[in-house]
Amino acid sequence: MEIAVVGAGYVGAVTGAGLAGLGHRVSFVDRDEGVVERLKQGAVGFFEPGLGELLAENRERIGAGTDLAAAIAASDLTFLCVGTPSRPGGWCDLRAVRGASREIGAALAGSGRGHTLVVKSTVPPGTTAGVIRPAVEGAAGRGPGEGLRVLVNPEFLREGSAVQDFFSPSRIVIGSDEPAGTEVLDRLYEGFSCPVVRCGCSTAEMIKYSSNAMLAVRISAANEIGRFCKALGIDAAEVMRAVGLDDRIGPSFLNTGLGFGGSCLPKDVRALVELGRSLGQEPALLSAALAVNDGQPAALLDLVEARIGCAGRRIGVLGLAFKPGTDDVRESRAVPVIRGLLERGATVVAYDPLAMDRFRPLFPGIEYAATPGEMLASVDAVVIATEWPEFEDLDYGGLAVFDGRRCERARKTARLYEGLCW
Template sequence: MRISIVGSGYVGLVSGMGFVKLGNEVIFVDVDEKKIKMINNAQPPIYEEGLEELMREFRGKYRATKDYREAILNSDVTFIAVGTPSREDGSIDLTYVEEAAKEIGKALKEKDDYHVVVVKSTVLPGTTDEVVRPILEKHSGKKAFQDFGLAMNPEFLREGVALKDFLNPDRIVIGIQDEKTKKVLEELYKPIDAPKLFTDIKTAEMIKYASNAFLATKISFANEIGNICKKLGVDSWKVFEGVGLDHRISPHFFRTGIGWGGSCFPKDVKALIRKAEEVGEEPIILKAVVEVNERQPLKLIELLKKHVPELRGKTIGVLGLAFKPNTDDVRETRAYIIVKKLLEEKAKVVAYDPKAMKNFKHFYPDVGEKIEYARSAADVLKATDVILIVTEWPEFEKLDYSGKIVIDGRRVRNAEETARVYEGVCW
């Protein structure tokens, strides 16, 4: 098939290249000239394992442009994969989704063929039908489900292994209203061997939010139990190894530590809280999930002060700035909270991350421009005897932490075995 994808961030670019690998042709649409140029030169504007190799291998099967009209007229299916950032009150900002729908609608006005528009951006239940549909109909002069197709297809990609997740997903969820659109998307996803759940559009939107809210809840629950375990001298990882053997529970997402971040969980849980309040429900559990997560990174500082009571003037090493390993994404990273607190305590910070240092400095100039960046993890260890482990990059497992005070937020086993003083946040 010929596919156009509006938005070439983590979701759009990975999904697009996944479709290319499956034998389709893809046109990426973006407003960022730099991104467009990089994609056309087979250079990914983001770091994701395997993405650069895939872009080089299939060069010629995809391209990027700013021109919506060109992309829509030369494709059969369009995915909206733009960002839906949080506003200050926790609600989602639909500006990019609305702009995409407007431009797609204008292009659809010129098309005679049945074109399918698929919302892949994470949007709250009702958004596709109540926001996207009216904009498309207004600017195209056509009717959804009659003159063009409209569907909702949430993404469940984990940064760091997103390409693998796209090609080997746990499930594919598609919200549809008409049979013609269903047949098109069935054909598109036919090469992927995974359960395919067809629902109405609003249900598909809600599945995404319920999934992320539950995963965030599982981590916050694990951390709350982990904090209790720490006080009792119990290894929480062993506890959850036992808990996870129960088939009703499963062992996944029970890694206790300093909490969750990234582009999805914080934004989606807050948006669901806001939506619940709008419809008159009090989301007690979800609010507690966020509260536990916001407190959790500071446990690292509490443990640090047990061994280094006065931080003023001390050089503290920070290993890891990305919100998780194998990505350069620093959105809602726990590292920001930790580094900010260290600076407030007048400590000097030397940090290293294999991929995220540039992004950290750019996203968080209030702290990012006040710290020193090392050229390697080994250089951080040379610069100080006090180390905080914030992201569990595989290379941190290979370091010798002998003679160091290590406060670990992610359980790096080699630090646990070699450090002079070792403290884990929840174990």
């Protein structure tokens, strides 16, 4: 198939590269010329294992440009993958989605050609029916049933294993509000062996939000219990390992520590909280999940203050990415940790194996160590903010370590050691 991918960030780039890997011809469209120029060279501006190779292997089937109309004119199917960040109040910012939908519609105006738009961006339930569809149809000058199909196909990839997740997803969700019209996606995904869920557009949108809400609630439940464990002198990691052996519960997402960050969980839970309020329903549990999450960095800072005092100290922060395996720093837990250390009068030295370049603009005034060894040699204490596996190989002897991610080596060898929930 000839496929356009509008928005070539994490989701768009992986989706497009994966589709090219399946043998389709893909035209990336992004309004950011830097993104486009990099894609023309077969590269992206972020780290994602295997993505560079996938782009390179399929280069002859991949194009990139800023001209949306040209890409749409040459394709049968468009994936909408633009960002949907949080607005200041927590609701989802739909400006990019609305704007791109209008542009896609305008590109199809007057052509009479059939076209399928697939919404991959995470949007609140009702957005495809209430915002995207009217925008596309309005700009295209076509009514429902006049050859324009809009489907929802939410994305569940995890940064750090996104390429693998593209080829082996846990499930494929196809949302459609028409009795027929999903054939193009059925064909696209016919080689995949995972469950395929078929539902209406709003249901598909809600499935994505609900998945992220469940993950966030689970992490915050573990963390709240983890804080009780810490106060009681109980090791929360030991507790959660045993809790996870119950097959009704399962082991994943029970790690206690600094909590969740990244570009999805916090923003999607905030949007769901606002959605609940707009329905006149108090989102008690989801609001609590956010509050517990916000409390974790604050609890770690309290531990540092209580044990060594921050003012005048030189404190290292190990880990700036929101999780290991990525250089994405969006809503990283290192941000409130570093802000809090600076507010309390500490000098901060930061290190991350991948994410320092992306983190620097957030905190241009702190020091960045070239190697973890260089940092450890120059600080009074260390905060571990991301569970990079290589932090298990460092020498913490003689140091005070405040661990937000449970580094066993630090736990066993630090001079003074405080775990957040253990």
